[in-house]
Amino acid sequence: MTQERLITEYAHDMLGVFGQPALVLVRGSGSRVTDAEGRTYLDLLGGIAVNALGHAHPAWVRAVSEQAAQLAHVSNFFTTPQQVGLAQRLLGYLGAQDGRVFFCNSGTEANEAAYKLARRYGNVRGKGTILALEHGFHGRTLGALALTHKPAYREPFEPLPAGIKHIPATIEALEENLSDHVAALIVEPIQGEAGVLPLPEGYLQRARELTRSAGALLMVDEVQTGMGRTGRWFAHSRELTGQELPDVITLAKGLGGGFPIGAVLTVGPDAGQTLEAGMHGTTFGGNPLATAAATATLQAIENEGLLEAASQRGTRFRAAIEQVPGVATSRGDGLLIGIVLTDSATEQGNPLAPAFVIAARSAGFIINAPDARTVRIAPALTITDQELAEFTAEFPIILAQARKL
Known part of the structure; x- marks a missing residue:
């Protein structure tokens, strides 16, 4: 044809x-x-x-082929060595001493999970606002879309979930808006869909200081920038390392090297224990085929x-x-x-x-x-x-x- x-x-x-x-x-x-x-x-x-x-x-093809011949999917009533191994690898790259991982199937799903986490965190603490950035893109499901700024994406589906405020990607706007009423701030280190726009120098450091002071979560969307894209495992590590890590990091895209997989990484008890059993889930997330593909991708990035x-x-x-x-x-x-x-x-x-x-x-x-x-x-x-x-x-x-x- x-x-x-x-x-x-x-x-x-x-x-x-x-x-x-x-x-x-x-x-x-x-x-x-x-x-x-x-x-x-x-x-x-x-x-x-x-x-x-x-x-x-070749390494990716081999890993997917071998895993498909062994075990492709189990429900989330069970785990597998591939799932646990990938989670530990990601937390090792992050350098998180108290980290947790949730696997899903895409960047939108990862950001949807992060959004729910932020909403739950705010509900428990009486904080009603989530800050997101102008020109930011976080996905097309309703929660992720509410975080996304572009009116053309948002307007056909309004009313979207409330409580989200978009602010300019400047340190001045950050200082003006990050009050005690804010539950979370979500940012991309580089706004890819907006024309590959990096955040201003020092933005992430100041965001970390202000979110900690306000008792808000710092959530970094690394869907496009993560897993080696910028020459680092995480683009945020250019400014944030050690004790200054974000509370939530979302991943997808390059994580699977072509196989659909996303992930949410949390650091510390505030983010890691906010969602309890039954509050979120996914059928296919973290299955052995996807996690084997991701592990092969990351291992090849290391080896080469x-x-x-x-x-x-x-x-x-x-x-x-x-x-x-x-x-x-x-x-x-x-x-x-x-x-x-x-x-x-x-x-x-x-x-x-x-x-x-x-x-x-x-x-x-x-x-x-x-x-x-x-x-x-x-x-x-x-x-x-x-x-x-x-x-x-x-x-x-x-x-x-x-x-x-």
Whole structure:
């Protein structure tokens, strides 16, 4: 069946929440994927920061295959060595002396669980407000959506759960709003969906000080930034370590290397003992197949030195891409990068960054555009300098084509 026919049937058979797909992808290896017509692309998006090891990494394939042949799923009436082992590994990376883990299936589910935890924490202590940041994105279930700022996502489903206040991502706004009435503050270290916007320098440190003073939980959404994406296991560790850890951390995306899994990590008794038996749950969360895939992903990141590689490759790539005409600057950390174009519109008046995505795809590169001027890349941590250099070399040609669209 041709790619065109498959896309037509997709439009007929699938709920249209994603719009029309650009391609039908049939296989991948490393940072390359192939479509139904046999054309190969350099995947610089990595399933939106998911495929940490690229496609068909041998260690990941082996772990999933072996676990599927042994034990794929048990109910949450039981546990498995894979589940306990992954929880201990994550808490070890975090350096938490009193940590707990809840496994689920996605970033939205992780943030939904964190939201419920914060609501319960506030209800017990008489604190009615949860602070979230303007331009933040935390998911699309109703609780996670209430934490998300973008009106276009929120308005079709209002009224959403109450008690959430969105504030600017500034230290001044934090100091003005973090009162004794606040139950929790949730932040992303880098706001990926908003155009790869890092928090201001010192923001997390000040947030930790203020939340402790107010008796509020500090919740850090590491769904996109965690598990090596920024060259660290956790992006927040750039400012918060030791006794300054967040109370709640949410994970997903790169955690499973392509297998659906999310996690909530808590630190200390305030967060770890707020939800009691029966207050939350999930059927598939933490099953042995998902946790085996995640463990294989993290072990490969360790074995192949991919934390340091992500940091160094990202630094080299940003230095190179910022020299390209048409690039104003770049933002991000490690291999989560927003490339800011000098212009926001094409010659026809269309948004330039989305046009750049189309032109890039025609040239054999997969990227995306979170806004009119920003191109985002979040490739596999295994990507090479040579592969990144391919994109840098083609960038001016792609940009010239995009300007005409």
